[in-house]
Amino acid sequence: MPEIRVHLADSDHFSRAGIVGALTAQQDIVIEHIASSMSEALANAAQSKPDIFLLETSLSGESLFQSIKQLMAVSPTSKIVVMATRYNREEVAQAYDAGSSGIISKSSINTELPSALRMVASGYQLFAPPSDGWEYPVRYEKRTENQSIVRALSDRDRQLVSLVAAGLTNVQISRAIHISEGSVKLYLARIMDDLSVTNRVQLAVIAAESGLVTSDDLQIA
Numbered sequence: 001m002p003e004i005r006v007h008l009a010d011s012d013h014f015s016r017a018g019i020v021g022a023l024t025a026q027q028d029i030v031i032e033h034i035a036s037s038m039s040e041a042l043a044n045a046a047q048s049k050p051d052i053f054l055l056e057t058s059l060s061g062e063s064l065f066q067s068i069k070q071l072m073a074v075s076p077t078s079k080i081v082v083m084a085t086r087y088n089r090e091e092v093a094q095a096y097d098a099g100s101s102g103i104i105s106k107s108s109i110n111t112e113l114p115s116a117l118r119m120v121a122s123g124y125q126l127f128a129p130p131s132d133g134w135e136y137p138v139r140y141e142k143r144t145e146n147q148s149i150v151r152a153l154s155d156r157d158r159q160l161v162s163l164v165a166a167g168l169t170n171v172q173i174s175r176a177i178h179i180s181e182g183s184v185k186l187y188l189a190r191i192m193d194d195l196s197v198t199n200r201v202q203l204a205v206i207a208a209e210s211g212l213v214t215s216d217d218l219q220i221a
Contacts, residue, residue, distance in 0.1 A: 008035065052101075084104075156187075
C-alpha cells in the first residue's frame with residue numbers, strides 16, 4: 001500500500017504528542033509536518049499538498065468552517081479530517097459543508113485513527129455521531145442547498161413561504177398580502193418547484209430550517 005502523507009495542525013502540545021504516538025508505529029502512514037497554528041499549516045499545505053490533513057478544533061481564534069475552506073483552497077487534492085473532543089450536529093454540518101472528509105473523536109485516536117485515515121485515503125467519508133444525535137451528511141447538503149435558494153427569494157416570495165409555514169390557506173394569504181388567490185397558487189407552485197418539494201408540509205420544514213419561522217410557528221399537521 002502506498003504511503004499516506006499526513007499533515008497535523010493542533011495547538012496543544014500534549015494532544016499533538018498523543019496523535020503522533022498513535023501514528024508513528026504505522027508503516028504506511030507518514031507525518032510530514034506538524035503545525036501549531038493555521039498560518040503555519042496553510043503555508044506547508046500549499047507547498048507539499050499532503051494526502052490527508054488532520055485538523056484539531058482547538059486552534060485558537062479560527063473558525064472551523066473557514067479553516068477547512070482555507071486548507072481546501074491551497075491544497076484541493078488533500079482530504080481533511082477534523083479531530084475534536086466533543087462536537088455537536090451543527091459542527092458536523094459545518095465540517096461536511098466545508099468539504100471535510102470526516103470528524104473523528106479524540107477519545108478514539110489510539111484505537112481508531114490509523115484505520116480511519118486509511119479509509120479516508122481510499123475515498124470513504126467518516127462522520128462519527130455528534131453529541132446531540134446523528135443526522136446523515138447528505139441531509140445537510142440538501143438543507144444547505146435549500147437555504148441558498150430561500151436566501152435568493154424575493155421579499156414577497158419569502159413572505160409567501162412564511163405564511164404557508166404559519167398555516168395560512170391560499171385564500172388567507174391572498175387577503176393578507178393583497179394579491180389574487182390564483183397568483184398565490186402560481187407563485188407557490190414556482191417556489192415549490194425550485195425547492196423540489198411537493199406539499200406545504202415540506203415547504204414549512206424548509207422555512208423553519210432556513211430561519212423564516214421557528215418550529216413553534218409551524219401550524220401544519
